[in-house]
Amino acid sequence: MRRPMIAGNWKMNTDLASGTELAKGLASHVAGKDSSVDVLVCPPFPYLQAIKEAVGDSGISVGAQNCYFEESGAFTGEVSVDMLQDIGCDWVILGHSERRHVLGECDGTINKKTKAAIAKGLGVVLCVGELLEEREADKTGEVLDTQMKGGLADVSEADLSKIIIAYEPVWAIGTGKTASPEQADEAHAHLRKWLSSNYSESAAEAMRILYGGSVKPSNAEELLGQPYVDGSLVGGASLTVDNFGPIIDAGRTK
Template sequence: MRKKIVAGNWKMNLTLAQGEQLINDIVNAGLKLEDNQAVVIAPPFPYLQKAKSLTQHTEGFFIAAQNCAAEKSGAYTGEVSAEMLKSIGVDYVILGHSERREYFAESNATLAKKTDLVLANGMKPIFCCGEPLAIREAGTQNDYVAKQLEESLYHLPAEEFSKVVIAYEPIWAIGTGLTASAQQAQDMHAYIRSQIAAKYGREVAMHLTILYGGSAKPSNAQELFACEDVDGGLIGGASLVAADFTAIVKSF
């Protein structure tokens, strides 16, 4: 049975006090999670330890970092290594988010290095992929996403790849006024799963968790999560509002 995940990516938002209140509101919302369901919270780096302490006794809750360095250690001022994240109990690390690719020029090769470091330190990557508007309009989105997967993940043996979570971001539908339909989400998720099956076999593909990262909210989460190949969501803005985030979790 595939793991179903709702992950909240806070990005660069909230003070420590606001973040603590948000987590407490979510933890105390009375969410009932099944064994194959999980809530992942990804606060900014300074709040990771606090977030871990607030959720560590709540069944089904996990903590993610929003990024990590591509090097193991050394003279990289301002960077945070995978080993550091492991040492404070981080469970997941988001890699390759569209904002990291666009604003910080993260390449597929760089993300391959980060993926290796996250896995080597016993954490699970949430690997983001997805196409911008120009690629979607050209109709080449499948090839574009397949290349992201191939160049960043396909060097992994099946045992290691099976620990990865994929998050599909239709970048063209985020903050553009355009909307990705549930069918468009399902189509890409199914395509990703088919590509994984071709590379690693059907069993690995059928156990792979693929999240939707296209501005899911309470009003569309249930429709999205009902899609056969959509296993949850990587939530942005709605993760900053306890009522919205918990409503999305309840959409399971």
């Protein structure tokens, strides 16, 4: 049985006060409840340490939204894996569609970052997903295969245990549109088949695959009820306890 994860990507939102308040609210929300679901929050870089302190010993993990693949040096504006771990980060999101399509990251760069993170023991949430025109052209599987092959190049089967895949159809991110539960499960099944073909059936069975794309309290339980969906990577709905809390609770129904 794969352990579900509910992850919140705060993107470029919150300030120190509101982020700290949100983190404390989430810590209170999970207090005293069963620990059958992993909870992860990924605030902006400047607030990582404060949020780590705010969640305390609640069991909520803290991750970053990006990292760089070099350990140190003249890379203005970049943040290394060591720096993230130094302030207590457990995870990093890599390959998010906004990094790919807004900031121009390619599979090769994402792969370098992935290998740098797992080499140091930092968990990776590796994002993949197709554009609307790619889905309409019936190229979803082809796009996912390319992103998986590129992002996981030279990653051993043993190191897959440090990685979670997040399927995020780009057309459903921040648009209010959501893939149907059947569409989400079909894409997750495709990703699991790719893992089975390129690694092993046991690796495919063990991999946690999250769904992201306009997840909210009203659709979380149905999405999470799909057999191949192991959790959610949540954007806008992760910015309030009133929205993110019920999604966490829905994860306990897996």
